[in-house]
Amino acid sequence: MKTTGTRPPVKTSGTPRAVRVLRTPGGLSVRLDLRTCTVVALLVVAALAASVVLIGTGDFPMSAADVLRTLAGEGNPGQEFIVRELRLPRVLVGLLVGACLGLGGALFQSISRNPLGSPDVLGLSQGATAGALIVIVLFSGSAAAVTLGALAGGLTTGLAIYLLAWKRGVHGYRLVLVGIGVNAVATAVNGYLITKADFVDAARAVVWLTGSLNGRDWTQVGPLFALCVVLLPLVLGCARGLRMLEMGDDISYALGVHVERVRLLMLGSAVLLVAAATAAAGPVSFVALTAPQLARRLTRSPGPNLMPSLCMGAALLVTADWAAQRAFGADQLPVGVVTGVLGGVYLLWLLVTERRAGRI
Amino acid sequence: MAARSLGLLVSVVILALVALTSIAVGAKELSLTQVWHGLFQDTGTYGDVVVGERLSRTVLGLLAGAALGLAGAVLQAVTRNPLADPGILGINAGASAAVVTAITFFGVTSLSGYVWFAFLGAAAVGVLVWFLGGSRGATPVRLALAGTALSAALYGYLQAVMIMDGAALGKMRFWTVGSLTAATDAVIVQVLPFFVIGTVTALLLARPLNALEMGDDTARALGAGLDRTRALALFSATVLCGAATAACGPIVFVGLMVPHVVRSFTGPDLRWILPYATVLSPVLLLGADVVGRIVARPAELQVGVVTAIIGGPVFILLVRRRRTAQL
Numbered sequence: 290m291k292t293t294g295t296r297p298p299v300k301t302s303g304t305p306r307a308v309r310v311l312r313t314p315g316g317l318s319v320r321l322d323l324r325t326c327t328v329v330a331l332l333v334v335a336a337l338a339a340s341v342v343l344i345g346t347g348d349f350p351m352s353a354a355d356v357l358r359t360l361a362g363e364g365n366p367g368q369e370f371i372v373r374e375l376r377l378p379r380v381l382v383g384l385l386v387g388a389c390l391g392l393g394g395a396l397f398q399s400i401s402r403n404p405l406g407s408p409d410v411l412g413l414s415q416g417a418t419a420g421a422l423i424v425i426v427l428f429s430g431s432a433a434a435v436t437l438g439a440l441a442g443g444l445t446t447g448l449a450i451y452l453l454a455w456k457r458g459v460h461g462y463r464l465v466l467v468g469i470g471v472n473a474v475a476t477a478v479n480g481y482l483i484t485k486a487d488f489v490d491a492a493r494a495v496v497w498l499t500g501s502l503n504g505r506d507w508t509q510v511g512p513l514f515a516l517c518v519v520l521l522p523l524v525l526g527c528a529r530g531l532r533m534l535e536m537g538d539d540i541s542y543a544l545g546v547h548v549e550r551v552r553l554l555m556l557g558s559a560v561l562l563v564a565a566a567t568a569a570a571g572p573v574s575f576v577a578l579t580a581p582q583l584a585r586r587l588t589r590s591p592g593p594n595l596m597p598s599l600c601m602g603a604a605l606l607v608t609a610d611w612a613a614q615r616a617f618g619a620d621q622l623p624v625g626v627v628t629g630v631l632g633g634v635y636l637l638w639l640l641v642t643e644r645r646a647g648r649i
Numbered sequence: 650m651a652a653r654s655l656g657l658l659v660s661v662v663i664l665a666l667v668a669l670t671s672i673a674v675g676a677k678e679l680s681l682t683q684v685w686h687g688l689f690q691d692t693g694t695y696g697d698v699v700v701g702e703r704l705s706r707t708v709l710g711l712l713a714g715a716a717l718g719l720a721g722a723v724l725q726a727v728t729r730n731p732l733a734d735p736g737i738l739g740i741n742a743g744a745s746a747a748v749v750t751a752i753t754f755f756g757v758t759s760l761s762g763y764v765w766f767a768f769l770g771a772a773a774v775g776v777l778v779w780f781l782g783g784s785r786g787a788t789p790v791r792l793a794l795a796g797t798a799l800s801a802a803l804y805g806y807l808q809a810v811m812i813m814d815g816a817a818l819g820k821m822r823f824w825t826v827g828s829l830t831a832a833t834d835a836v837i838v839q840v841l842p843f844f845v846i847g848t849v850t851a852l853l854l855a856r857p858l859n860a861l862e863m864g865d866d867t868a869r870a871l872g873a874g875l876d877r878t879r880a881l882a883l884f885s886a887t888v889l890c891g892a893a894t895a896a897c898g899p900i901v902f903v904g905l906m907v908p909h910v911v912r913s914f915t916g917p918d919l920r921w922i923l924p925y926a927t928v929l930s931p932v933l934l935l936g937a938d939v940v941g942r943i944v945a946r947p948a949e950l951q952v953g954v955v956t957a958i959i960g961g962p963v964f965i966l967l968v969r970r971r972r973t974a975q976l
Contacts, residue, residue, distance in 0.1 A: 405794040409801050453965050463968060466732065469797050470964040473736060473901050476804075477957030480826035484951065491822055492812075499808045574805050578798070622809065629805030639781075 306590075325588045325597060332584075332600035339607040340384060344376045346614050374506075382505040382569055383610050383624075384603045385513040387576060389566035391602020392524065392595060394577025395584070396559035399531055399593035400552060401465045404639070407578035408563040409632075411468030414572035415475035416446025417564050418498060421571075422482040425494050435497070436509075436568040443564025446471060451556060460538075500573030500625025502610050509569045516565050520558050525595060527551055532592040573625045575632025576602050576609075582635070605631075653921055656914065660928045664711075671707040671935045672700060675942050709832035710938055710952070711931040712844045713897050716889035718930020719851050721904020722911070722922055726858045727882040728779075731909070731967065732793050735771075735890040736901025739796035739803070743774025744894035745825055746803040753814050760895060761839050767895035768843075772887045774799060779883075827900035827953020829938055836896055843892035848927065850885035855920040858882060862917065900953045902960025903934055909967060 307323040344360075345351040349371055351359070359368045360377075394407045401411075408414055420442020424430035430438065454460075454467040479498070483491050530551040533541045541548050563577065583605075584597035609627040616627075673684050677699050687700025717735060724733040735741050747770025751757040757766070778799055782792035807825065824831075860873035868875060893900070907930040908922060915921040934952060937959060941950035 403794060405791075405798050410794060410797045453969070456969060466793060466968040467965050469737065469793050470961045470968065472797060473964070474957050474961030477826065477901065477954045480822075481951060481954040483822045484826055495808055495811050495822075499805070499812060574801060622812070625805065626809040626812075629802060629809065632805070633802040 322588070322590055325590055325594070328584070328587045329596050329600055332587075332597065332604050336384060336387075336600060336604035336607060339604060339611060340380045343380050343383070343607055343611045343614075344372055346611060347371075347376065378507045378510055379502050379505045379610075380607065381510045382513065383502050383607045385510065385517060386502075386566040386570045386573065387580075387603035387606030388517065388599045389513065389562040389602070390573065390576040390606070391580035391584070392521075392599040393559040393562035393566070394602070395581040395593050395595050395598035396524065396531070396555050396562075397577065398581050399535060400555060400559075401462075402535060403462075403465060404582055405578070406465050406468075407575075407581075408559070409572070409574050409578055410472065411450065411465065412470075412472030412475050413443055413446055413450075413468075413560060413563050414567055414574070415472050415479060416449075417443035417567035418572050419475050419478050419482070420445070421497060421568075422479055422494055425497065426482045426486040426490055429490065433508075439568035439571075440564050443567055444560060446475065447556070447560030447564070451553070496623060497571045498625075499623045500571035500628070501623030502570055503623065505569070513565055513569055516561065520562060521599075524555065524558050527554055528593060528595055531555055535592065571623070571625060573606065574629045575635070576606055576628050578632055579635045580605055582639075653915060657921075657924060657928065660925060660932075664928055664932050667932050667935045667939070668707050668711065671710065671939050672703045674939050675699070675703060705834050705837060706829050706832040706938075707935065708837055709896060710829050710935045712837070712840065713829070713893040713900070714903060714931030714934030715927045716844055716847060716893040717900060717903040717934070718907040718926040719848060719923060720886040720889040720893075721930075722908040722919070722926040723851050723854065723858070723882050723886045724904065725908055726862055726919055726922075727879055727886075728792060729862060730792055732905070732964070734902060734905035735886070735894075736899065737793050737796050737905065737964075738778050739774050739800040740771045740778075740887070740890045741827075741894050741899035741901065742800035742803040743770040743772075744768075744891050745899050746770055746806055747773075748824070748895065749807055749810050753810050760836055764840065764843070764892065764895040768887060768891035771891040771894065772883075774803070775883055775887050823951075824898045826951040827898040827956075828949075828951035829897055830949070830951075831897070840892045840896045843888050847885045847889035847892065850881060851889065852923055852927070854878060854882055854885065855923050859919050862919070898953060900934070900956055902956050902964065903930055905967075906960050906963050907933055909963075 309321045309323065310318055311321060312318045341353050341356050345353055345356045351368065351371075355364065355368060356372065358364055359372045362369075364372065390408075397408055397411065398404055398406050400406075417439040421435045421439040423442070424435045424438035428434070450464065450468050450471050453471070454464045456463065483494055486494055530541070530546045533544050533546045534548065534551060538548050566573070580602035581594060581598040584594045584601040587601075588594055588597050606624065606628070609631065610624040613622050613624045613627045616622075669684070672688070673679055673681065677696075679687075679696055679699060683696040684700055686694075687697040688704070721734050724735065724738065725731060744767040747766040748763045750770075751763040751766040755766075757763045778792065778796045781795035781799065811822070857868075857873040857878040860868040860871045861875065861878055863871075865875060868878075890904075908926050911922050911925040911929060915925055934956065937955040938952040941952055941955045944950055
């Protein structure tokens with residue numbers, strides 16, 4: 290069975306890649322790929338630019354210059370209030386959620402060695418949703434309780450998938466298929482919970498189900514940011530092992546990677562990232578699926594492409610939120626609808642390109 | 650041969666017993682004499698009305714169960730894929746999305762109107778998943794992934810429609826779980842022709858599908874028309890799934906589980922698998938429906954929820970039992 294059949298080809302001919310290696314006196318070395326660095330820098334700029342535009346969008350439009358001046362603390366009180374209290378937290382939650390989803394998706398796709406092996410497909414998002422729905426429908430819980438429910442649901446699902454897929458080690462394909470089974474069960478449970486709800490709860494649940502950034506405030510920014518600060522160094526530290534893992538378990542063992550340890554650590558981090566993102570914004574679909582793929586195509590580099598995926602996720606989500614607000618008016622359609630449509634287009638594109646290249 | 654014929658007979662008897670249970674059990678408790686009375690000497694008493702309602706529900710369960718099981722067996726054979734299931738491959742989701750579109754944007758309200766949309770959606774998604782999964786070079790994993798990813802996209806669309814249209818939410822949230830509660834005689838009469846066409850086509854395909862399972866080259870050498878068999882098989886699966894989904898909403902895992910159970914005692918011969926699946930799938934569906942009526946009395950657990958909760962673990966067990974190289 291071909292395990293790498295879906296990867297875009299890496300150019301082996303032509304100009305060699307520009308790579309610098311930084312070495313410290315202590316014996317540490319970091320490999321810097323210039324193209325990847327450029328892509329990351331451009332994506333960061335794009336994400337920040339989209340954020341500024343998004344802050345300026347709404348019932349009270351502001352020019353980019355006004356937004357920047359207000360952010361620097363030189364706006365009038367009205368602008369200060371709108372930017373600081375209403376729009377900035379929403380944009381920050383969007384950036385962080387996008388980053389978490391992009392990074393989590395990259396980890397999942399790398400571990401499952403499949404471009405479609407994202408948390409949307411593997412049942413994690415549905416599991417987190419089930420947790421949130423139980424709180425909404427059975428307990429009519431507050432927003433904070435819903436967040437906790439989603440977090441608990443996501444973590445439980447992640448643990449269940451890992452344990453069910455365990456059989457003398459977790460193999461990528463078994464993980465994917467077990468995830469698909471769990472996804473189907475969770476989807477059915479969610480459907481049942483929605484039929485049980487009264488109409489008001491059901492409407493609230495359906496909006497939550499689509500993934501929305503409406504009405505996010507500072508209380509959601511803090512925990513997400515803290516999680517990213519803790520997990521990001523851990524994940525990047527293991528990136529080298531993850532890269533080896535893509536070559537197959539046997540080669541990784543031979544190269545001295547603790548295969549199961551790295552896999553468990555990375556899966557755990559990915560589950561945490563996705564569960565936290567889902568808890569904050571609902572199951573925003575397809576960002577975790579598309580961001581790593583788009584990032585990979587930009588960097589043209591093999592391996593998990595963690596940083597580019599993270600930045601791509603953030604840029605994608607903020608842009609999608611802006612598009613949702615512009616196209617349908619403020620607060621009409623949640624951001625999840627736009628990402629859902631984008632995901633569908635991406636799937637079709639994948640179909641066309643992969644077939645043309647004769648890879649599927 | 651004799652043992653398998655006898656087994657088929659036993660299966661029919663089991664099916665009859667389950668159907669009888671489905672008529673007798675529910676929120677209102679009925680004695681067996683009342684059931685008998687309601688079935689054969691209808692005089693319009695309360696008990697008779699209840700029996701009448703449950704009868705149409707049971708008949709729809711029989712038809713839909715047989716359709717889903719048969720479609721699953723055919724799909725597993727034609728894709729040479731042990732994990733093929735109308736739910737996993739996204740065909741149910743395609744039919745759902747098309748029906749929602751019909752209800753919301755085209756104002757179609759009757760089953761006879763949106764059953765065509767269900768077929769269209771089922772067929773479109775079937776073909777799309779087949780290509781996304783890699784057509785002839787498809788592996789089970791790729792097909793399952795393609796189906797699930799496409800389902801996710803379609804469910805996103807469903808949710809968007811439900812958010813924008815409150816009336817659609819009221820109707821669709823019950824329909825999208827999959828249940829037999831909407832069954833009436835009119836519904837049954839409308840979908841019956843489709844079930845008949847799909848079932849006959851599928852059963853006639855047993856022999857060429859047998860050849861197809863040996864690989865393309867052998868099948869061609871044995872004289873099976875490859876493309877015609879594939880096209881007819883996909884046609885019958887689409888008609889069966891589309892009709893079942895239009896009548897009951899999306900129900901997952903019935904088409905996955907039953908053919909596997911059947912294969913364990915019939916062997917790989919599709920001439921036996923297909924009839925067995927046709928008889929035993931309604932046993933599962935009606936059984937799940939009865940369980941759903943008992944566990945949440947006096948309310949009900951929809952049959953789609955029960956089959957998913959039973960089927961998910963079976964699916965995972967199948968995945969775990971096989972070596973990854975075989976998948």
